[in-house]
Amino acid sequence: MDPPGEAALVERARRGDSGAFEALVVSYQALAFRTAFVIAGDAADAEEAAQDAFVKAHRALGRFRSGRPFRPWLLTIVANEARNRRRTRGRRTALALRAVVPGAPAEDPEAAALASEQRERLLTAVERLRDDDRDVLACRYFLELSEEETAAALGIRRGTVKSRTHRALERLQKELR
Amino acid sequence: MTDLELELRNLAPHLDIPEAPPLAGAVLTRLDRHRRRRRVLLVAVAAGVTALAVALAVPSSRAALLRFFHLRGAAVTAVDRLPRLSPGRPLGVPIPLGSASFRLLLPNGPRPERVYAGDGGYWLRYRGLLLFEFENTNGSEILKKAALGTTDVEYVDVDGEPGIWIGGRHALYLPGGPPRAAGHALIWQHGRLTLRLEAAVGREQALAIARSVR
Numbered sequence: 001m002d003p004p005g006e007a008a009l010v011e012r013a014r015r016g017d018s019g020a021f022e023a024l025v026v027s028y029q030a031l032a033f034r035t036a037f038v039i040a041g042d043a044a045d046a047e048e049a050a051q052d053a054f055v056k057a058h059r060a061l062g063r064f065r066s067g068r069p070f071r072p073w074l075l076t077i078v079a080n081e082a083r084n085r086r087r088t089r090g091r092r093t094a095l096a097l098r099a100v101v102p103g104a105p106a107e108d109p110e111a112a113a114l115a116s117e118q119r120e121r122l123l124t125a126v127e128r129l130r131d132d133d134r135d136v137l138a139c140r141y142f143l144e145l146s147e148e149e150t151a152a153a154l155g156i157r158r159g160t161v162k163s164r165t166h167r168a169l170e171r172l173q174k175e176l177r
Numbered sequence: 178m179t180d181l182e183l184e185l186r187n188l189a190p191h192l193d194i195p196e197a198p199p200l201a202g203a204v205l206t207r208l209d210r211h212r213r214r215r216r217v218l219l220v221a222v223a224a225g226v227t228a229l230a231v232a233l234a235v236p237s238s239r240a241a242l243l244r245f246f247h248l249r250g251a252a253v254t255a256v257d258r259l260p261r262l263s264p265g266r267p268l269g270v271p272i273p274l275g276s277a278s279f280r281l282l283l284p285n286g287p288r289p290e291r292v293y294a295g296d297g298g299y300w301l302r303y304r305g306l307l308l309f310e311f312e313n314t315n316g317s318e319i320l321k322k323a324a325l326g327t328t329d330v331e332y333v334d335v336d337g338e339p340g341i342w343i344g345g346r347h348a349l350y351l352p353g354g355p356p357r358a359a360g361h362a363l364i365w366q367h368g369r370l371t372l373r374l375e376a377a378v379g380r381e382q383a384l385a386i387a388r389s390v391r
Contacts (some may be wrong), residue, residue, distance in 0.1 A: 007384075017203060018208070021205075021208075022201045022204075024202055024206075024353035025201040025204050026201050028198075029197050029198075029199065030197040030199065032197075032200070033197035033198065033200070034194055034197060037194050037195065038192075038194070043195045047198055047200070050197075050200055051200050051204055051207070053339070054200060054204040055204055055207050055208060055336075056336070058204075058208055059211075059336070084285055084389065084391055085391065088283060088391045095192050095193070096192075096193045097192065097193055097196075098191055098192065098193045099193075108274050118184075119188055119191050122184055122185070122188055123192075126185070131195070137185060137360065138284070139190065140185075141182065141186045141188070142188070142189045142192060143189075144186070144189070159246060169179070169181055169182065170261055171304060172181065174348055176181075176293040
């Protein structure tokens with residue numbers, strides 16, 4: 001569900017109000033960058049992909065159907081840009097774990113080390129999956145996109161999101177054995 | 178939600194994802210630049226119309242110049258008859274993809290089958306598609322084309338950069354060679370580079386390929 005007032009912003013942006021489009025960019029830049037980063041795995045590529053996506057979205061506003069949610073529509077463009085960059089590079093840069101989570105409460109050092117090891121093992125297993133399995137898991141669980149948004153981002157049907165997620169989880173389980 | 182799904186969700190805050198940079202300024206600057214380019218393009222079209230009016234006003238040139246299109250490093254003239262055209266000639270010296278003097282832009286999809294250095298730029302040969310890229314440093318026109326006045330020639334917009342679509346057979350003049358027969362082609366600017374795509378595809382497909390180059 002789009003935030004209240006967003007449909008009006010989109011409508012104003014369509015009519016050429018650059019302030020309205022700026023407000024949309026500010027609202028969605030974090031999501032766009034994060035999505036592009038999770039797909040492309042590189043900060044410079046992600047920034048470029050997100051920027052290009054907003055420019056393309058602006059040019060395509062005329063084709064945007066009034067009343068439709070803006071967020072999945074934008075995600076389609078962002079994810080497409082990010083995948084193009086990943087394809088051009090010919091490889092994906094694997095995601096990594098933060099060294100320390102800022103503001104995390106102090107834990108038992110032994111338990112913290114174990115948890116960190118488990119996270120490392122899980123992330124390594126995710127990164128070993130093929131791109132389409134890895135992407136669907138990243139969208140659903142790392143970016144917490146809905147099935148509809150995941151479908152939009154990956155350019156697949158909602159039913160395929162369900163089946164692909166199921167398949168990817170099974171493959172991940174095997175990787176972890 | 179299964180344990181594995183929960184573990185994945187709990188992993189998210191631990192991922193090393195950088196803070197999103199502010200994008201609005203850069204995006205708005207690019208949109209503004211795009212608007213300015215469109216204005217320049219409109220002026221160029223107006224200049225072309227004036228050239229046409231001048232050409233039609235002078236009886237001796239009525240048979241030759243019908244329309245004129247211009248891009249950085251490339252010009253297309255619409256004429257009433259094409260010169261004698263030679264078949265294709267070698268594209269140049271084969272080189273590895275990474276050894277061009279600038280980073281070659283590639284369309285989305287498979288990598289080129291061969292890359293050649295020649296004609297002041299680089300030819301990238303794909304199955305059913307030929308891409309020519311060059312950097313126009315001295316302002317001269319490397320690509321010159323003549324198309325029949327009846328051929329579909331028009332200015333197009335390739336993601337904010339100006340381009341020219343030629344939807345038919347035409348003559349391609351490259352430095353130092355005879356005019357070569359060419360088919361459907363799209364020429365467009367991309368940053369410092371000028372690109373030319375030739376393939377047996379329609380305008381929309383050519384534009385989609387052009388928009389995918391990175």
